[in-house]
Amino acid sequence: MITRILTIDENSLKLSKKIIDGGGAVAFPTETVYGLGANAFDDNAVKNIFTVKGRPNDNPLIVHVHKDYDITNLVTEIPDYAVKLAQAYLPGPLTMVYKSKGKVSSAVSCGLDTLAVRVPEHEGAQKFLKYVRLPIAAPSANISKHVSPVTAEHVYADLNGRIEVILDGGKCSGGIESTVLDCTGEVPAILRSGLITREMISEIAGDCLVYTPKNGEQVRSPGMKYKHYSPNCETMLFEFGEFEKALIAYDKYANNNIKVCLLCDARTCGLSGSRECLNLGDNGKDIASNLYYKLREGEEKFQIIIAVAPEIDDGIMAGVMNRLTKACRNQ
Ligand code: AMP
Ligand code: MG
Numbered sequence: 001m002i003t004r005i006l007t008i009d010e011n012s013l014k015l016s017k018k019i020i021d022g023g024g025a026v027a028f029p030t031e032t033v034y035g036l037g038a039n040a041f042d043d044n045a046v047k048n049i050f051t052v053k054g055r056p057n058d059n060p061l062i063v064h065v066h067k068d069y070d071i072t073n074l075v076t077e078i079p080d081y082a083v084k085l086a087q088a089y090l091p092g093p094l095t096m097v098y099k100s101k102g103k104v105s106s107a108v109s110c111g112l113d114t115l116a117v118r119v120p121e122h123e124g125a126q127k128f129l130k131y132v133r134l135p136i137a138a139p140s141a142n143i144s145k146h147v148s149p150v151t152a153e154h155v156y157a158d159l160n161g162r163i164e165v166i167l168d169g170g171k172c173s174g175g176i177e178s179t180v181l182d183c184t185g186e187v188p189a190i191l192r193s194g195l196i197t198r199e200m201i202s203e204i205a206g207d208c209l210v211y212t213p214k215n216g217e218q219v220r221s222p223g224m225k226y227k228h229y230s231p232n233c234e235t236m237l238f239e240f241g242e243f244e245k246a247l248i249a250y251d252k253y254a255n256n257n258i259k260v261c262l263l264c265d266a267r268t269c270g271l272s273g274s275r276e277c278l279n280l281g282d283n284g285k286d287i288a289s290n291l292y293y294k295l296r297e298g299e300e301k302f303q304i305i306i307a308v309a310p311e312i313d314d315g316i317m318a319g320v321m322n323r324l325t326k327a328c329r330n331q
Helices: 010-021 043-053 080-089 123-132 152-159 198-205 240-255 266-270 284-301 317-328
Strands: 004-007 026-028 035-039 062-064 094-100 114-118 136-138 165-168 179-182 189-192 234-238 260-264 277-279 304-308
Touching: 004 010, 004 152, 010 026, 010 035, 010 123, 010 165, 026 123, 026 152, 035 043, 035 123, 043 136, 080 094, 080 198, 123 136, 152 165, 152 284, 234 240, 234 317, 240 260, 240 304, 260 266, 260 284, 266 277, 277 284, 284 304, 284 317, 304 317
Parallel strands: 004 165, 026 165, 062 114, 094 179, 234 304, 260 277, 260 304
Antiparallel strands: 026 035, 035 136, 062 136, 094 114, 179 189
């Protein structure tokens, strides 16, 4: 199969609709990362996404809908706090989990009785969703466990030959995946941290829990248990206070002619002398936006990435550290 990167226009949207209606998958941009979408009502189309990505079949997908879509078609028991959160933050990088009406393919939620719904803000995503006139089940458009894609070229690098069309909407501004919020309880609970922070949710909903699975408990968001976001090279991660140790490790590799780089915030980069450094930026928003881009750059150019945790006090850092830890620690 030949894979084409297309700018988003009438022709590419028409072709995308044809592919989606025929049970295929199309990659499309969102403000977080690129998604790999298929018709959420079509069992085989949804199952195909798992095959294309090599995704474990107990890791449920998020359904993406157009901003004018009435989600009561798909879910029930929408609490007041969720209505308020939707007014405040949607369209945007917030995925909300509700009780499912069971209308979409059961493969979307991998048998769970809940459904994760997201309304992406990206203009290209909105155009695509409007054109296809369907709820679209979509995980990130990468090979499972690899770094999520934030450009059309990243998608191509992973899925060339496996899908027909990648809709090109430029570099994703957000850079890490949406916040996943369980809205089935009295108080909302973050299942995966992201760009909409706990503070932002508490401000509107009055309170917000952060879910951490207890020992032995069945994980409420199955995606949490998998290794994720990993570059195709060796990685190490040091705490901020371990900067000196990171430099010692760097020098050891460099002296052995191993292509090594640091991955850290701007200030730490500034302290690392003439060493190779992938600069993530100097604030939470930029660091999130650059994280996957720099991890992909690192795996292209180097044999080992030595990450140093940024010392930045911003709610977004919960999501960044979650991804950085999963990407760079062998767990
Ligand atoms: P990805 O699409 O690769 O960004 O992953 C989607 C994330 O949403 C994973 O962490 C899933 O576990 C989570 N998710 C999707 N559907 C549900 C659901 N019904 N309940 C809880 N978590 C979900
Ligand atoms: Mg993913």
